[in-house]
Amino acid sequence: MEYQLKLKELRKAAGFATQKAFADFLGIKERKYASWERGEVGIPLEDAFMLCAALKCTPNDLCGFPSTGTSEDDLTSDEREIVDNYRESSPQWQQNIAMTAKAAASESRKG
Incomplete structure (x- = not known):
């Protein structure tokens, strides 16, 4: 089974309409963030943690993995x-x- 990052959906759900707005919020370059959202570049663990904190989600949410239990x-x-x-x-x-x-x-x- 293949999973896709849910960055775009999570970003929009968090109220960031554009990649630039979210990249600015994170303090990173838009190009770097956009490459993650498109799945062109893997996300280092520290950056994934930062994304989860900013989006108020779990790594499973970020990766599009199914829920593993009761929330x-x-x-x-x-x-x-x-x-x-x-x-x-x-x-x-x-x-x-x-x-x-x-x-x-x-x-x-x-x-």
Whole structure:
């Protein structure tokens, strides 16, 4: 399966109408950015990180890879509550919550 960079779509979704506007925002030459968007030149890892930060996306989003799991936007209200409570807990309680969740999931798979 072949994947294509989603730079153009992500750039436009982020509100940058032109390659020049986004390149200026990044502080790089338009020609350099345009070559990435056209897929003519590979993007060095540090630059890919910069792009993801600027576009508020993941490397998977940037590369057009399919989602590998549930995003936080897809959580049910119960799942959201569990995540929020976990994040608000101390590190010791986070460890207890994680162990409890793993044990419960293991038991539930047993039938």
